[in-house]
Amino acid sequence: LNTIAVLTSGGDAPGMNAAIRAVVRTAIYRGLKVKGIKKGYNGLLNEDIIDMEPRHVSDIIQKGGTVLGTARCLEFKRPEYQKKAADICRKHGIDGIVVIGGDGSYRGAQALSRQGINAVGIPGTIDLDIACTDYTIGFDTAVNTAMQAIDKVKDTSSSHERCSIIEVMGRHAGYIALWCGIANGAEDILLPENYDYNEQEIVNHIIESRKRGKIHHLIINAEGIGHSTSMAKRIEAATGVETRATILGYMQRGGSPTATDRYYASIMGARAVDIMLEGKTNRVVGYRYGEFTDFGIEEALMMQKDIDRYQYEVARMLTI
Numbered sequence: 001l002n003t004i005a006v007l008t009s010g011g012d013a014p015g016m017n018a019a020i021r022a023v024v025r026t027a028i029y030r031g032l033k034v035k036g037i038k039k040g041y042n043g044l045l046n047e048d049i050i051d052m053e054p055r056h057v058s059d060i061i062q063k064g065g066t067v068l069g070t071a072r073c074l075e076f077k078r079p080e081y082q083k084k085a086a087d088i089c090r091k092h093g094i095d096g097i098v099v100i101g102g103d104g105s106y107r108g109a110q111a112l113s114r115q116g117i118n119a120v121g122i123p124g125t126i127d128l129d130i131a132c133t134d135y136t137i138g139f140d141t142a143v144n145t146a147m148q149a150i151d152k153v154k155d156t157s158s159s160h161e162r163c164s165i166i167e168v169m170g171r172h173a174g175y176i177a178l179w180c181g182i183a184n185g186a187e188d189i190l191l192p193e194n195y196d197y198n199e200q201e202i203v204n205h206i207i208e209s210r211k212r213g214k215i216h217h218l219i220i221n222a223e224g225i226g227h228s229t230s231m232a233k234r235i236e237a238a239t240g241v242e243t244r245a246t247i248l249g250y251m252q253r254g255g256s257p258t259a260t261d262r263y264y265a266s267i268m269g270a271r272a273v274d275i276m277l278e279g280k281t282n283r284v285v286g287y288r289y290g291e292f293t294d295f296g297i298e299e300a301l302m303m304q305k306d307i308d309r310y311q312y313e314v315a316r317m318l319t320i
């Protein structure tokens with residue numbers, strides 16, 4: 001192993017910069033050369049590749065976003081582009097590539113590995129929806145950002161004795177919604193994993209909570225549920241309780257990473273380089289059962305993750 005490259009791909013996540021920094025500095029510390037690929041797989045296909053030195057990653061650990069830029073690259077699903085990307089890696093002397101991103105980015109890494117380029121993934125997504133790991137870089141920051149925003153909405157909602165619907169990120173995954181649901185004490189939590197929610201049950205719940213003396217009602221919707229604004233209108237009409245929808249949106253994906261995100265990102269970044277140096281190929285770094293570990297990309301992509309029923313029920317129990 002002589003030269004490795006690093007890229008970030010898919011939705012950005014706070015802590016990606018800490019991971020980039022760890023990859024670059026670990027590699028150089030161990031005597032390797034490092035290249036940075038800009039704008040994800042798009043940048044690789046466009047040969048947007050730069051040399052990285054330790055000072056290039058100074059002062060970025062505390063910054064949100066990704067200094068390398070990122071993209072969702074649809075072209076990369078096609079075999080001819082995967083082959084082209086592998087050829088570009090070989091042309092630039094890249095022996096291994098570290099991909100920081102979510103499941104979609106791992107599929108790109110898997111494609112590169114099939115084309116003979118050693119690819120190692122690091123879990124970077126605010127959604128926490130990567131099956132092989134209990135932790136994904138960015139989740140802690142995003143969930144804390146959402147929680148703080150929801151606290152603020154709850155203040156005004158309680159003062160006006162309103163019902164609030166707050167939509168948090170997660171098109172396919174409800175972890176931010178579940179965590180905020182528990183951390184903010186939401187009366188109802190709607191997750192994409194169990195989409196067949198019943199609006200009449202929510203209406204009944206609001207009416208019955210009012211009778212129990214509750215002066216506000218907080219509903220947390222994952223983005224994948226959608227329709228928060230029209231839902232608010234229907235709920236107001238059915239309950240007679242003033243109802244407002246707030247969509248938190250991209251503010252959840254930005255901002256300075258928490259200590260937890262910086263810490264995990266740093267260890268995972270270093271580990272991605274070190275497992276390559278151990279001779280491991282085509283792996284995904286993860287954190288499971290209290291330990292940093294790694295899995296084969298193929299195996300990682302076949303694993304399934306689901307919302308824990310008990311944790312979902314706890315949310316309900318605690319809002320009586």
Ligand code: F6P
Pocket residue numbers: 011072102125126127169170171172223253
């Ligand atoms: O994967 C992170 C995420 O923020 C999801 O929560 C959300 O559904 C999606 O990305 C939004 O993607 P885009 O940036 O393409 O709008």
